[in-house]
Amino acid sequence: MEIRRWDRKQSFGKGVYGILIMMLVLEAVVLGRSVSGTTENISISESAVANGESQKDMEKKSGKNVGNVAGQENDTQSEPAPRIALTFDDGPSIYTEKLLDGLKERGVKATFFIIGESAEVYPEIVTREAAEGHIVGNHTYHHVEITKLSVTAAREEIEKTNEILEKLTQKKTEYVRPPFGVWEEELEDLEMMSVMWTIDPLDWTTKNADEIVNKVVTQAEENDIILLHDCYKSSVQAALRIIDILQSEGFEFVTVDQLFIE
Numbered sequence: 001m002e003i004r005r006w007d008r009k010q011s012f013g014k015g016v017y018g019i020l021i022m023m024l025v026l027e028a029v030v031l032g033r034s035v036s037g038t039t040e041n042i043s044i045s046e047s048a049v050a051n052g053e054s055q056k057d058m059e060k061k062s063g064k065n066v067g068n069v070a071g072q073e074n075d076t077q078s079e080p081a082p083r084i085a086l087t088f089d090d091g092p093s094i095y096t097e098k099l100l101d102g103l104k105e106r107g108v109k110a111t112f113f114i115i116g117e118s119a120e121v122y123p124e125i126v127t128r129e130a131a132e133g134h135i136v137g138n139h140t141y142h143h144v145e146i147t148k149l150s151v152t153a154a155r156e157e158i159e160k161t162n163e164i165l166e167k168l169t170q171k172k173t174e175y176v177r178p179p180f181g182v183w184e185e186e187l188e189d190l191e192m193m194s195v196m197w198t199i200d201p202l203d204w205t206t207k208n209a210d211e212i213v214n215k216v217v218t219q220a221e222e223n224d225i226i227l228l229h230d231c232y233k234s235s236v237q238a239a240l241r242i243i244d245i246l247q248s249e250g251f252e253f254v255t256v257d258q259l260f261i262e
């Protein structure tokens with residue numbers, strides 16, 4: 001299929017509208033598929049998959065690579081690297097800095113879901129995570145199952161943690177991973193996006209890094225969200241080996257927002 005080039009002189013306006021319409025269509029497809037039910041509880045993994053599909057659909061319809069809408073020219077025929085996200089819960093801990101060093105060496109950005117009271121113990125680590133380009137998200141103040149609390153107490157768990165994180169990172173806390181994976185629908189006015197996972201190697205049940213590595217790398221596929229905990233030495237060791245193996249297989253590690261948005 002031939003792609004018609006816009007004549008910049010004649011139809012700059014049309015070009016802009018075309019791009020806007022394409023972006024709106026893409027967004028509509030993504031939103032339409034990702035918001036299930038009536039809550040703000042959007043599963044990133046579902047939307048990431050939806051995003052992948054919708055992008056392919058758009059490419060079929062438009063005959064061009066939607067990924068280039070933002071203006072990046074990509075004339076090669078090669079497929080983009082499959083993306084995957086590492087997420088770490090329950091930190092910071094005494095092992096987190098070692099993990100951050102390893103991520104930096106490998107050029108990898110990850111997503112951290114922080115326990116508020118641990119952030120108060122290791123504030124400089126939270127600041128470092130944000131400064132080095134990782135996403136810092138909320139994992140409640142006391143690591144509690146918020147649906148077991150009153151709505152008022154649940155709100156306090158989230159808001160108190162947001163306050164601490166925002167002071168340390170100078171950024172709005174947009175993502176939450178509720179401990180035990182259950183989000184409270186009544187907190188949707190907080191406008192936070194809850195992020196679940198697609199690969200859970202149950203790293204907290206073993207001290208054997210090999211076991212964790214094997215479970216993850218044998219399951220890993222494009223757009224997966226891997227759940228690990230940076231409060232265990234074996235999990236941190238496993239994480240860096242997982243990166244080395246999956247990078248050698250061509251995966252690109254991204255933060256969860258990139259799986260969702262791009």
Ligand SMILES: [Zn+2]
Nearest residue numbers: 089090179180
């Ligand atoms: Zn947790």
